[in-house]
Amino acid sequence: GSGGGGSNGADGPTGSPVHGGVVRVAEAPSTFPNAIWPFDTASQESTVNTTQFQQLLYRPLYYWGLNDKVSLDPDVSIGQTPTWSADGNTVTIQLKPWKWSNGETVTAQDALFWINMSAAETTTGGNYTPPNTAIGAKYFPDNIASATASGQTLTLTLNTQVNQTWFLDNELSQIVPMPLAWDVTGAGQQGKCATDAFGSDAMKSDCAADYNYLSAASTKGSEYLSNPLWSVVNGPWKLKSYDGTSGAYGMVPNPSYSGPQKPYLDEVDFVPYTSATKEYADLQAGSSGANAIDFGYLPAENAATFNAKNPDTGNPLSGQGYYTNAPTYLDSIEYYQINFANPTVGPLFKQPYFTKALQETVDQQGMIDGIYKGWAYPTTGAVPAEPAGNPLSPKSAAEKATYDPAAAKQLLSSHGWDTNQTPAVCTSPGTGANQCGDGIAAGTKAAYTLEYPSGSTANDTMAADMRSDAAKAGISINTVSKAQNTIGTEGVACSPSQPAGCQWQALLYGGWVFNPDYYPTGDALFATGAGPNIWGFSDPKLDQLAAKVTKSNDVNDMYAYEDYIANDQPVIYIPNTLQTNEVTKKLHIDAGDPFQGFEPEYWYYTK
Amino acid sequence: MTTTTDMTSDLPAPAPGTEPVERPRSMLRRGWEVFSENKLALVAVGILVVIVGFCFLGPLFYHSDTTVVDLHSVTRPPGTGHPLGTDNDGIDELGKMMAGGQISLEIGLAAGLIAAVVGALYGAIAGYLGGWIDALMMRVIDSLMSFPLIFLLIYLSSVYGKSKTMLIMEVGFTSWFGITRLVRGEALTLKVRDYVSASRMMGARGNRIVLRHILPNTIGTTIVNTTFSIADAVFALSTLSYIGLGLQAPNNDLGGMLDIGTNYASQGFWWMIYPPAIVIILIILCFNVIGDALRDAFETRLQKR
Amino acid sequence: MALLELTDVRTEIRLKRSVVHALDGVSLSVDAGQTLGIVGESGCGKTMTAMSIMQLLPNGGDVVGGQVLLDGRDLLQLDDAAMDHVRGNEIGMIFQDPATSLNPTMTIGKQISESVRIHRHASRKEAHDRAVEALSLVGMPSPKQRALAYPHELSGGMRQRAMIAMALANEPKLLIADEPTTALDVTIQKQILELIDQLKHRLGMAVILVTHDLGVIAGRADQIAVMYAGKVVETADTETLYANPRHPYTEALFASLPERGADSGERLYSIPGLPPDLTRPPAGCRFAPRCRYATEECRTTEPPLDGELPEHRFACFHPVGEAETGAPAQVRDTAVTQATERTRTVRESAGGEPLLRVTNLVKEYPVTSGLLLRRKVGAVSAVADVSLTVDAGETVGVVGESGCGKTTLGKLIVGLEAPTGGELLFNGKDLTRAPRAERRQLRRDVQLMFQDSYAAMNPRMTVRTIMREPLDIHRIGSPSERDKRLREILDVVGLPSSALERYPHEFSGGQRQRIGLARALVLQPRLIVADEPVSALDVSIQSQVLNLMSDLRGEFGLSYLFISHDLSVVRYLADRIGVMYLGKLVEVGPAESVYSSPVHHYTRGLLDTVPVADPVLEKAKSSQGVAGELPSAIDPPSGCRFRTRCAAAQDLCASTEPPLVAFGAGDHLAACHFPLREAAAAQPA
Amino acid sequence: MTAYLIRRLLQSVVTVFMVTVISFGLMQLLPGGPVRAILGSHATPTTIAQLTHQMGLDRPVYVQYWNWLDGLLHGNLGFDYVQERPVSDLLFNALGASAFIVGAALILALLIAVPVGMVQAIKRNSALDHGFTVFSFVAYGIPTFFIGFLIQQWFEDDLKWVSVQNQVSTFGDALSNPEAVVLPIVTLTLTAVAGYSRYMRSGVLDQITQEYVRTAKAKGASSRRTLYAHVLRNALIPMATLIGLSLPNLVGGALIVEYVFNIQGIGLLTTRAAQQNDYSITLAATLLTAVVTAIGSLLADLSYAVLDPRVRLT
Numbered sequence A: 001g002s003g004g005g006g007s008n009g010a011d012g013p014t015g016s017p018v019h020g021g022v023v024r025v026a027e028a029p030s031t032f033p034n035a036i037w038p039f040d041t042a043s044q045e046s047t048v049n050t051t052q053f054q055q056l057l058y059r060p061l062y063y064w065g066l067n068d069k070v071s072l073d074p075d076v077s078i079g080q081t082p083t084w085s086a087d088g089n090t091v092t093i094q095l096k097p098w099k100w101s102n103g104e105t106v107t108a109q110d111a112l113f114w115i116n117m118s119a120a121e122t123t124t125g126g127n128y129t130p131p132n133t134a135i136g137a138k139y140f141p142d143n144i145a146s147a148t149a150s151g152q153t154l155t156l157t158l159n160t161q162v163n164q165t166w167f168l169d170n171e172l173s174q175i176v177p178m179p180l181a182w183d184v185t186g187a188g189q190q191g192k193c194a195t196d197a198f199g200s201d202a203m204k205s206d207c208a209a210d211y212n213y214l215s216a217a218s219t220k221g222s223e224y225l226s227n228p229l230w231s232v233v234n235g236p237w238k239l240k241s242y243d244g245t246s247g248a249y250g251m252v253p254n255p256s257y258s259g260p261q262k263p264y265l266d267e268v269d270f271v272p273y274t275s276a277t278k279e280y281a282d283l284q285a286g287s288s289g290a291n292a293i294d295f296g297y298l299p300a301e302n303a304a305t306f307n308a309k310n311p312d313t314g315n316p317l318s319g320q321g322y323y324t325n326a327p328t329y330l331d332s333i334e335y336y337q338i339n340f341a342n343p344t345v346g347p348l349f350k351q352p353y354f355t356k357a358l359q360e361t362v363d364q365q366g367m368i369d370g371i372y373k374g375w376a377y378p379t380t381g382a383v384p385a386e387p388a389g390n391p392l393s394p395k396s397a398a399e400k401a402t403y404d405p406a407a408a409k410q411l412l413s414s415h416g417w418d419t420n421q422t423p424a425v426c427t428s429p430g431t432g433a434n435q436c437g438d439g440i441a442a443g444t445k446a447a448y449t450l451e452y453p454s455g456s457t458a459n460d461t462m463a464a465d466m467r468s469d470a471a472k473a474g475i476s477i478n479t480v481s482k483a484q485n486t487i488g489t490e491g492v493a494c495s496p497s498q499p500a501g502c503q504w505q506a507l508l509y510g511g512w513v514f515n516p517d518y519y520p521t522g523d524a525l526f527a528t529g530a531g532p533n534i535w536g537f538s539d540p541k542l543d544q545l546a547a548k549v550t551k552s553n554d555v556n557d558m559y560a561y562e563d564y565i566a567n568d569q570p571v572i573y574i575p576n577t578l579q580t581n582e583v584t585k586k587l588h589i590d591a592g593d594p595f596q597g598f599e600p601e602y603w604y605y606t607k
Numbered sequence B: 001m002t003t004t005t006d007m008t009s010d011l012p013a014p015a016p017g018t019e020p021v022e023r024p025r026s027m028l029r030r031g032w033e034v035f036s037e038n039k040l041a042l043v044a045v046g047i048l049v050v051i052v053g054f055c056f057l058g059p060l061f062y063h064s065d066t067t068v069v070d071l072h073s074v075t076r077p078p079g080t081g082h083p084l085g086t087d088n089d090g091i092d093e094l095g096k097m098m099a100g101g102q103i104s105l106e107i108g109l110a111a112g113l114i115a116a117v118v119g120a121l122y123g124a125i126a127g128y129l130g131g132w133i134d135a136l137m138m139r140v141i142d143s144l145m146s147f148p149l150i151f152l153l154i155y156l157s158s159v160y161g162k163s164k165t166m167l168i169m170e171v172g173f174t175s176w177f178g179i180t181r182l183v184r185g186e187a188l189t190l191k192v193r194d195y196v197s198a199s200r201m202m203g204a205r206g207n208r209i210v211l212r213h214i215l216p217n218t219i220g221t222t223i224v225n226t227t228f229s230i231a232d233a234v235f236a237l238s239t240l241s242y243i244g245l246g247l248q249a250p251n252n253d254l255g256g257m258l259d260i261g262t263n264y265a266s267q268g269f270w271w272m273i274y275p276p277a278i279v280i281i282l283i284i285l286c287f288n289v290i291g292d293a294l295r296d297a298f299e300t301r302l303q304k305r
Numbered sequence C: 001m002a003l004l005e006l007t008d009v010r011t012e013i014r015l016k017r018s019v020v021h022a023l024d025g026v027s028l029s030v031d032a033g034q035t036l037g038i039v040g041e042s043g044c045g046k047t048m049t050a051m052s053i054m055q056l057l058p059n060g061g062d063v064v065g066g067q068v069l070l071d072g073r074d075l076l077q078l079d080d081a082a083m084d085h086v087r088g089n090e091i092g093m094i095f096q097d098p099a100t101s102l103n104p105t106m107t108i109g110k111q112i113s114e115s116v117r118i119h120r121h122a123s124r125k126e127a128h129d130r131a132v133e134a135l136s137l138v139g140m141p142s143p144k145q146r147a148l149a150y151p152h153e154l155s156g157g158m159r160q161r162a163m164i165a166m167a168l169a170n171e172p173k174l175l176i177a178d179e180p181t182t183a184l185d186v187t188i189q190k191q192i193l194e195l196i197d198q199l200k201h202r203l204g205m206a207v208i209l210v211t212h213d214l215g216v217i218a219g220r221a222d223q224i225a226v227m228y229a230g231k232v233v234e235t236a237d238t239e240t241l242y243a244n245p246r247h248p249y250t251e252a253l254f255a256s257l258p259e260r261g262a263d264s265g266e267r268l269y270s271i272p273g274l275p276p277d278l279t280r281p282p283a284g285c286r287f288a289p290r291c292r293y294a295t296e297e298c299r300t301t302e303p304p305l306d307g308e309l310p311e312h313r314f315a316c317f318h319p320v321g322e323a324e325t326g327a328p329a330q331v332r333d334t335a336v337t338q339a340t341e342r343t344r345t346v347r348e349s350a351g352g353e354p355l356l357r358v359t360n361l362v363k364e365y366p367v368t369s370g371l372l373l374r375r376k377v378g379a380v381s382a383v384a385d386v387s388l389t390v391d392a393g394e395t396v397g398v399v400g401e402s403g404c405g406k407t408t409l410g411k412l413i414v415g416l417e418a419p420t421g422g423e424l425l426f427n428g429k430d431l432t433r434a435p436r437a438e439r440r441q442l443r444r445d446v447q448l449m450f451q452d453s454y455a456a457m458n459p460r461m462t463v464r465t466i467m468r469e470p471l472d473i474h475r476i477g478s479p480s481e482r483d484k485r486l487r488e489i490l491d492v493v494g495l496p497s498s499a500l501e502r503y504p505h506e507f508s509g510g511q512r513q514r515i516g517l518a519r520a521l522v523l524q525p526r527l528i529v530a531d532e533p534v535s536a537l538d539v540s541i542q543s544q545v546l547n548l549m550s551d552l553r554g555e556f557g558l559s560y561l562f563i564s565h566d567l568s569v570v571r572y573l574a575d576r577i578g579v580m581y582l583g584k585l586v587e588v589g590p591a592e593s594v595y596s597s598p599v600h601h602y603t604r605g606l607l608d609t610v611p612v613a614d615p616v617l618e619k620a621k622s623s624q625g626v627a628g629e630l631p632s633a634i635d636p637p638s639g640c641r642f643r644t645r646c647a648a649a650q651d652l653c654a655s656t657e658p659p660l661v662a663f664g665a666g667d668h669l670a671a672c673h674f675p676l677r678e679a680a681a682a683q684p685a
Numbered sequence D: 001m002t003a004y005l006i007r008r009l010l011q012s013v014v015t016v017f018m019v020t021v022i023s024f025g026l027m028q029l030l031p032g033g034p035v036r037a038i039l040g041s042h043a044t045p046t047t048i049a050q051l052t053h054q055m056g057l058d059r060p061v062y063v064q065y066w067n068w069l070d071g072l073l074h075g076n077l078g079f080d081y082v083q084e085r086p087v088s089d090l091l092f093n094a095l096g097a098s099a100f101i102v103g104a105a106l107i108l109a110l111l112i113a114v115p116v117g118m119v120q121a122i123k124r125n126s127a128l129d130h131g132f133t134v135f136s137f138v139a140y141g142i143p144t145f146f147i148g149f150l151i152q153q154w155f156e157d158d159l160k161w162v163s164v165q166n167q168v169s170t171f172g173d174a175l176s177n178p179e180a181v182v183l184p185i186v187t188l189t190l191t192a193v194a195g196y197s198r199y200m201r202s203g204v205l206d207q208i209t210q211e212y213v214r215t216a217k218a219k220g221a222s223s224r225r226t227l228y229a230h231v232l233r234n235a236l237i238p239m240a241t242l243i244g245l246s247l248p249n250l251v252g253g254a255l256i257v258e259y260v261f262n263i264q265g266i267g268l269l270t271t272r273a274a275q276q277n278d279y280s281i282t283l284a285a286t287l288l289t290a291v292v293t294a295i296g297s298l299l300a301d302l303s304y305a306v307l308d309p310r311v312r313l314t
């Protein structure tokens, strides 16, 4: 959160800020940014890449997170509040004349560059959701009829009715102005993507040429510093060092940053770790050493039981010079993905009774208490219950996580499964009410493989617990731990047109932070064919409801969507965890924003 | 006896044939005597027997379910119901150690035996054939031995998988080079021994010489080094598990238990670390001590005492 | 007063579970300028005596009683530092195997000068000069350069010279030589013994010469002590002892010597049984269990070391030989010399095709060099153009220095090596070129008896498996027939059939050699190639094996090709003898003829070199034997290969290779341009 | 001696060549072939065909091998499709820290093990000997990672003698941050000392029973002199080959301590790559370490040849 953040006592020392100093931040185990260009593919779209790396360098048109709420921060945004034409078909945006570090002004052309790129690169762009013609739903940029830039003014004409909140929160929020210095197709070869007319054929090929060059350069870690492309920034920070082998990188203030809140610190270093154990060992060495970690995290197994009033209670590293600030409730839901289109287990997951039974075997509260010691809260549906600011329907606000393996078992046996063995076996195939369901042959086993990220004891335990509890209901989960990256590359979209991506059965990769789809309509996540929806989930009714939200300004449409999806099970929910930070006592940081971003420009040492 | 073979003169000397063919202690007996003189080795055998009993027979007497996770009783210190406490999954540590020890031992032994068979055969054949073939076969071993084992193992396990059978093959594959070298060295000296010449002169072929004469005489080396390679296999396996490239949950070997346990070191949950660590160290230690004693026993085999 | 005097020395070696009573009351003395010889079977305590003097006993060893007086000073009372000063300074010592007794990573010059530096506190330079001096003293050629050589760069003889130089660098009063020549060739042995003798005179020191060889000691020692089982059983001056041994053990040792039986054709005497186990030495006379004169008294009471004359003492209640009065001894017929007539075989085939005909046999081993592709850069000429016949029932002996190609010849004949050239006809059929099946058949008729039967038996197999192996390989008979055959053969070689179930290591050396012979006999061969079958055995056991071989020859009509470096053994058994030198057969002929009137200078030298167990003969020998060392077989001398060591060599010898020509009657042939006697008029084809 | 040197050199050229053949073979044996391994299981036939062609994998094996080898000789270890970087970039970066740790541990271990083994042999069966024997057995029996863990526990967490928070990846890093590498080096040294000291002990014992030692004593050399002038040198010579033989072990140990102590060396890189099924790095690192150890053993052997006069003639 920006702006008024920091009022909370748990944000640390309240003395007056000092300018200067270096902060060393511990990275999560084996996790570090690997793409610098803020135009990510689906697999590059991770919080590490976007909010902990790219956004420090390249500021989006609209910046979210005000006072730790799901709310736009107008000061930090480049774009002024958009103005709508009366008919609601045209929206005009004035860009503040911020400067790129190469001296050029951030103009509407820069925003159009991004829009053109996203219109050309629909197959590669990670945020793209294809139009659903069956229900007449269109998403960005398919819902744009024309886009023009003139000086600081960006004008977009729509070809469909939209919910304006949604359009700002979920569509305009994606736009990241790109410097014209990037409009190149090779070193020193001028491109035309930024200047082509939106939607023209020339735009498609010109942008593709730019894309090929930029996307390749974006992953060449060894050239981040040497490649002039990436020296042009407009964020508060610029890259000082980057080591693609270890994952270490450092940021220093961008002197030509034009926005508010210029950094206090001289430098922020991100320190890689291969294991949480090692990170913890370093924290234990104390915060005073020359190379001490100033901002780390406490592995779940070492945390004391969570005390919401004073998160610092029982902090094992108090003596080492650290305090624990109030945890950030991310605007997110946690789940693992089940592959509806997997030829083997897809038919199973397509049975609502089965996924419901599966969800019943997930002991969220048990995990929260047993694994996370209270540093977590249950995921109860598709719209985050925390933090404040989300449009929760009364029904979903009242939703509780349940755990009832006996009921789950009952569900299976009442649908034609022999649950006397694990895995249960379908004995009564067919589509009747008490039969296994469509596509499930006799003898099918209630079994699938769940891959989850290695390197964290908490994850291991969670997987073991889910396996153990599912077995109680006759469902056999084969849990396999793999590196986070591996799971990321494996979990590519699975669809009839991409059968090669359908190998995996279930993946615990990480949940969804509603960023930049800040309005949790689900169109960018659960809609048929949505970019992140790689698990082949498709519910025509749901698509319709979601599409309706994008068009109507009525919040009841949102509630209708929510209440519908509450009885659906697009994913299997698991607890949302709260990160336990360990911060050097001299360092003031306010609670992080709900979008998992790092905002080190707000951090300072106190006198 | 005919007169011509009567070696006695008319002198009062006993016929040489009736010389007492005194039966000295047999080779095995003598080996055992040397071995059993080594008190440390006897203790090691004892400990190993206890550990094997603990791992394989223990579950018959001590019942615990090592598959059911119980998040309401995680990381309990030792106490009633859980003599060695519980782990982060709420699983009884003692029962888990039995299961983990079983797997560690099974893989270690199987891999060690594979190494012994492959290594001894390869070495004996290379040594016997000699010349170009030997040179080539040994360069292969040289280069395989240049690979740091753990690198090779990491590669193999990440590529070919981490199931029990694959791990046996992988660990087995990486542990036969040492035996091969030694056996080959011995084969080189054995094949020029007179008894091999004698056999060759009688018309014996290569396979007979390798199988009947060379291999049996390298058995000492092979046994001694199998013992060591079992220790090494257990060692390697635990390392592999520790870095997360060994067996996958819910099949945990002792190394995997340590991997988890060490995460809780700063919490003071000693029962998740030291019991499995001690068992694994004891297994490795015992096999090494036994191997050492066996080597002594085999080396002094023909020594007059 | 004697220079060194041992009184009642008792030495024990403490093992883990037992104590070896290695020396039990040994009393000896040596005077300055005298040589004391110590003889006895293996394990009787010769080395322990030497080591007790030097106080260099193995781990656990300790002198537990007695006195070792050197110049009246008891060495046993000295502390470590003082003893260090005695070793190498007052007493020098040389060991059996110069190859292992020298530090492999230090130049010999350094090793010698170390001794000088320790005792004389000499500077590096002085010590080095002294080392070079010592090397020239021991007759090392070009001592200056050799001082800089490492042991492995020297030949065996030179190494032993270096050892001697080291021992003598400080001109000690006493030199102890423990089997100084056992590891060396006869010709070198002679040179080394001569050298020690010379140096003894030159330096006026006392020498203790330890050996198991009665011949070696005969010509060298002034006094002799015969040891048995940790005790001195007889001691006398050399002439007396050889002429009139009083202890039955000494007597038996002499009777076992093949040279004593060679002329007479008598069976050799062999001492039954084995020496006692010194961890539990028997009460009474230790020789009693093996003694043919032993009585009850011998088994209970220990005989004192005593005698009619103080110079000749023996520990026996029933001495043999002549009681002495101080007058010159008269050799008496002892029981031994009345041994039965040895069964002489009759040579079956005179004329006709011999059993084995070797013609122009050549074997060269390639010498390779090069990096990856091993190029052949030369050849070891191991056997060069040898022609030889063995008739049925005949024993042909082959003698020669080490490395002359004897073993290679044997291997070629039994088919363990393929010849480079020449022909091997067995029974008229070519052994190397016959069809495979026939060759297999022929091979069965030629068997090899190894020098070390123990090494020739797989230690992991029982005697049954070992002996059955030839039958198994050739698939002869049913299993029960095979076993029957084994038992028969064992019976023949005088072993009980219970031996079948045992392992080789459970037998004594002599028994093993019998098993080796038995195995060779299993296939009922017609020719046995025996490669040094007795050279690893003690004389007493050696005689058993020789007797057995000789007996079997008659029973089975066997022929032997008998290979040995020991001329006396060959002479005892062989009908004809071939002398090899550096791959060549230089002389061949009937045994008597070759011995009594050798033609080739090499044969002559060899005969002179071989020590004979007769002090009179031995001391009378004037010739130096064969000088120098065997040249390399890689690049053998041109012409006559012996010319480099031959006193009679002339230019002709270098340019032309002498052919084998007949000398005298029979088939006595020799290859020499300047023979010791005139060639026969008619040359054989 | 030159002949020996050259032969040994050629031998290790052959060995290194074999190392590359084996590595290449391992790469070929990847399930589904190298391309599928690179692209992952979800690759489409067209992308597979594309990359297959691009990598030249549709050519005969020997051509592929040749091209691959040619690349190796030019420092090209392949391209990592997971991290999208040339493998050599990644590897050479990480080599420094590993080299420092291995080198330091090797030297330290020898400095400790040689005198320890010697003393053990001389004072054979004394309490000291038994003590060290037990120590080396135990040190040998404890998995390296656990030794590392214990050392970290004691020195870093409990005693707080060192605090290690530095990221070390290059040789220079290691040199300038001794605190960061001291514990890993201690760990590795401990394991190495165990092996070396036992070897040294038995080497000295071997030599002590040699006959030339008896000769030296017969010369009147004192026990001290015998030991230093004769036994020690001869016992040290075979240590040279031992160093060569133990190098792979040491490098393997380095991998583990890097993992435990978070040193950004080649071991950690490999482990991480393996955890991410990033075969090209794992394989290249394996190959690289094998080549380095092969060269190491060569050097050890050569020093053996220099030390032992007996080798010179052969």
Ligand SMILES: Nc1ncnc2c1ncn2[C@@H]1O[C@H](COP(=O)(O)OP(=O)(O)OP(=O)(O)O)[C@@H](O)[C@H]1O
Binding pocket: C013, C015, C020, C022, C040, C041, C042, C043, C044, C045, C046, C047, C048, C049, C058, C059, C212, C278
């Ligand atoms: N290191 C040792 N440990 C135990 N016993 C030994 C040792 N050395 C010699 N002996 C025993 O001491 C006795 C005397 O041995 P010694 O070496 O003096 O015999 P030897 O007469 O020199 O024999 P050889 O002719 O074989 O050299 C033998 O019984 C032998 O077994």
Ligand SMILES: Nc1ncnc2c1ncn2[C@@H]1O[C@H](COP(=O)(O)OP(=O)(O)OP(=O)(O)O)[C@@H](O)[C@H]1O
Binding pocket: C365, C366, C380, C381, C382, C400, C401, C402, C403, C404, C405, C406, C407, C408, C409, C565, C633
């Ligand atoms: N396999 C071999 N390769 C190369 N050279 C050999 C081989 N075997 C023997 N020689 C050489 O051939 C020559 C004759 O050796 P051989 O063993 O026949 O001699 P020998 O007379 O039996 O000697 P000894 O009395 O020592 O047994 C020697 O110079 C020896 O070095």
Ligand SMILES: [Mg+2]
Binding pocket: C046, C047, C048, C178
């Ligand atoms: Mg001796």
Ligand SMILES: [Mg+2]
Binding pocket: C406, C407, C408
């Ligand atoms: Mg020979």
Ligand code: NI
Binding pocket: A001, A002, A003, A004, A005, A006, A067, A068, A590, A591, A592, A593
């Ligand atoms: Ni804030």
